[in-house]
Amino acid sequence: MRPTDRSYMKSHEWCKIENGIATIGITDFAVSHLSDLVFLDLPAKGASVTIGESFGEIESVKAVSSLYSPISGEVLDTNKDLPDNLEWLAQEPFAKAWMIKVKLTSKSPDLMTAAAYDAHCQAEG
Amino acid sequence: MQATKLESTHVALGARMVPFAGWSMPVQYRGILDEARTVRTKAGLFDLGHMGRVQVKGPQAEAFLQRLQTNDAAAIPPGRIRYAMILNEQGLTQDDILVYRNPKNDGFFVVINAGNTPRDLAIMRDVAKRFDVVVDDCTATLGMIAIQGPLSQQITQRICKDDLAALKYYAWMETTVCGIPMTLSRTGYTGEDGFEVYVPNGNEPKVWAEFMAAGEGLGMTAIGLGARDTLRHEAGMPLYGHEIDETTNPLEAGLDWAVKMNHDFVGKTALEKVLAAGGTGRKLVGLTSASKRCPRQGYPLMKGGVQVGHVCSGNISPTLDTNIATAYVRTEFATPGTPLEFVVRDKPEPCVVAATPFYKRAR
Numbered sequence: 243m244r245p246t247d248r249s250y251m252k253s254h255e256w257c258k259i260e261n262g263i264a265t266i267g268i269t270d271f272a273v274s275h276l277s278d279l280v281f282l283d284l285p286a287k288g289a290s291v292t293i294g295e296s297f298g299e300i301e302s303v304k305a306v307s308s309l310y311s312p313i314s315g316e317v318l319d320t321n322k323d324l325p326d327n328l329e330w331l332a333q334e335p336f337a338k339a340w341m342i343k344v345k346l347t348s349k350s351p352d353l354m355t356a357a358a359y360d361a362h363c364q365a366e367g
Numbered sequence: 368m369q370a371t372k373l374e375s376t377h378v379a380l381g382a383r384m385v386p387f388a389g390w391s392m393p394v395q396y397r398g399i400l401d402e403a404r405t406v407r408t409k410a411g412l413f414d415l416g417h418m419g420r421v422q423v424k425g426p427q428a429e430a431f432l433q434r435l436q437t438n439d440a441a442a443i444p445p446g447r448i449r450y451a452m453i454l455n456e457q458g459l460t461q462d463d464i465l466v467y468r469n470p471k472n473d474g475f476f477v478v479i480n481a482g483n484t485p486r487d488l489a490i491m492r493d494v495a496k497r498f499d500v501v502v503d504d505c506t507a508t509l510g511m512i513a514i515q516g517p518l519s520q521q522i523t524q525r526i527c528k529d530d531l532a533a534l535k536y537y538a539w540m541e542t543t544v545c546g547i548p549m550t551l552s553r554t555g556y557t558g559e560d561g562f563e564v565y566v567p568n569g570n571e572p573k574v575w576a577e578f579m580a581a582g583e584g585l586g587m588t589a590i591g592l593g594a595r596d597t598l599r600h601e602a603g604m605p606l607y608g609h610e611i612d613e614t615t616n617p618l619e620a621g622l623d624w625a626v627k628m629n630h631d632f633v634g635k636t637a638l639e640k641v642l643a644a645g646g647t648g649r650k651l652v653g654l655t656s657a658s659k660r661c662p663r664q665g666y667p668l669m670k671g672g673v674q675v676g677h678v679c680s681g682n683i684s685p686t687l688d689t690n691i692a693t694a695y696v697r698t699e700f701a702t703p704g705t706p707l708e709f710v711v712r713d714k715p716e717p718c719v720v721a722a723t724p725f726y727k728r729a730r
Contacts, residue, residue: 275383278399280683281659283712299712303399303683304593306663306711367384 243356244269245336249312249349250359256336257312257353259346264313267340268300268331271363278303279328284320284341291317293350297342312353315344371416372510372571380589387592388482390417395591400685402594403601406557407686410516411590412578415563416571419484420509421491424474425500432466432475435494437617437634439627446470448537448554450625452617453490454634458641460611460620462487465554470540476550476565478511480607494633510571514578514587515561515598517728522582523562527551531562545577556595558602558726600682600691603653603724609664609680610651610693616641619695620651621723649676650701653725654692654709656718662692662709669708669715675700678709684725691725692718 244250248258254272258265273279281301291297296308297317320342324330330339354362370391377384382393393414395402405411423431432440438451445468453461462483467476479487484506491502514523520531528543531553539552547570555561566574579587596606605611610620616634617626618641628635641647656662661681668676676696684691692709700707703722708715 277395278683280661301661303597 243360246356248336248356249353250356250362251310251312251350251353252362253310255310255312257349259313259349262346263318264315264344264346264349265340266297266312266342266344267335268309269359269363270335271366273331273335276300276302276305276307279331282325282328282341284325285317287317287320289317291315291342291344293348309341311344313344313346313349315347317342318345319343369417371414372569373414373416373512373575376572376575377414377589382589382591385592388417388480388484390481392417393589393591395593396589399591399593399597400683402588402590403597403685405586405588406516406559406590406594406598408517409586410514410518410522410561410582411557411588411594412575412582413513413515413590413595414571414575415511415513417481418506418511419479419481419487419504420506420511420565421477421479421488422474422503422505423477423491423500424503425498427498427500428474431495431498431500432477433630434498434632435491436464436466437626437632438466439630440466440468440475441630442627443468445472446538446540447535448539448552452611452622452625453487454617454632454637455613456634456637458616458634458637459613460607460615460617461490461613463605463607463611463622463625467539467552470550483607508567510566510569510574511563512566512571512574512578513555513561513563514582515555515557515559515590516587517560518582518585518587519559519561522578522585522587523551525581526577536560545574547574549574556602556604557598558604558724559598559728596680597682597684600680600693601684601686601724601726603726605651605693606680615651615695616647618642619647619649646698648698649695650698651679652694652696652701652703653721653723654678654694654707654718655687655721655725656690656692656709656716658690658716658718660711660716661690662694662716662718663711666709666711668694668696668718669710670700675707686726690718691721693723696720
């Protein structure tokens with residue numbers, strides 16, 4: 243079971259909300275399916291992100307994938323060392339490899355619990 | 368979705384299976400870059416069961432092939448293989464293929480792309496109406512496994528009855544591999560030395576296992592389609608749907624060496640018009656880029672704020688340690704060394720026109 247202190251998107255982002263601030267990253271499932279990561283583009287501090295819309299891009303050897311926001315709000319902070327240390331995503335996708343912190347205004351109605359997300363991953367293979 | 372006879376073998380090896388051209392295929396086992404390096408330095412084993420395989424027999428097999436495809440089938444000696452294209456009447460590429468003349472000179476064998484197999488078969492059967500020829504799709508009954516890399520001969524010799532050193536590049540023979548009579552060619556899609564075997568009677572799992580047993584101690588591993596794409600791209604080989612497709616002709620793609628104008632193939636008249644006009648105004652070129660971003664298929668190419676082309680394929684090259692791409696650009700910007708920009712998310716990134724192939728093995 244993945245961490246139960248947060249919610250998950252079908253598109254494999256996670257979102258942990260504490261005191262009105264959401265920390266967002268991508269799951270181990272996303273990382274293992276992307277493999278051979280080469281580039282990460284995150285938004286600037288102060289940018290706004292919107293539910294279901296792209297907040298950045300992650301590039302692997304073969305493809306570029308968008309990162310989709312589970313919430314709407316303003317970016318308060320980004321993990322500025324992560325783009326130069328992409329191996330963190332494989333090592334600690336739920337901790338050290340967080341991507342952005344956002345001042346929450348609203349969250350997606352489609353967020354899943356860890357148990358539901360585990361089942362979603364199993365179905366996806 | 369179709370599956371090759373090695374599906375469960377791949378799953379047991381931990382492959383990530385993906386849909387590819389209607390087949391369930393392994394895209395990677397361990398990691399694309401690592402697998403590509405293994406092929407460049409040791410050897411790798413590939414399941415190519417998805418590729419179309421067609422036997423062409425009958426008194427007019429040669430005449431049929433002269434009409435069907437661009438290379439000169441009459442000039443292929445028994446036991447030799449040529450690269451060619453199937454075009455439409457407009458001279459646009461329907462597929463790129465390999466044409467094999469049987470070692471005993473009793474017909475031909477054609478290997479075609481998985482994604483184009485239904486269309487190719489329809490074209491072949493249509494052209495065949497005017498010839499005394501039998502076109503036999505044996506994709507389902509004949510497997511295909513490739514070994515590629517500098518150790519290919521050493522490994523394959525352990526399980527092959529005949530002397531492989533005597534087999535020339537782009538030649539094939541009837542032989543016995545792990546006790547099973549089959550054909551074997553010195554061909555591949557990686558830029559390395561290697562062989563492809565055409566496995567009868569559902570023996571793919573046995574042949575795969577024997578290759579593995581012969582090669583594992585030397586560092587050989589299974590290789591997925593992801594690394595196969597990287598390897599072919601480094602070696603300057605086109606991929607249908609990227610460098611060539613129904614909107615390109617072989618002359619602008621730099622494949623004129625596989626087009627012989629001495630016979631009457633479908634599309635020849637259109638190519639003569641292109642030649643008379645001095646080309647189409649664009650050319651397929653290589654690009655390299657040290658940018659953090661990799662040029663990808665479809666990205667626009669700019670010069671001085673004006674679009675001058677677009678990217679066909681982009682890859683991170685583990686062998687060259689840089690980004691490589693192929694692209695169609697206007698002829699005046701096709702000279703190696705010409706700086707251009709590719710556009711990713713509305714941002715221009717620098718790249719330079721480069722000679723292809725990006726990688727050529729030492730011989």
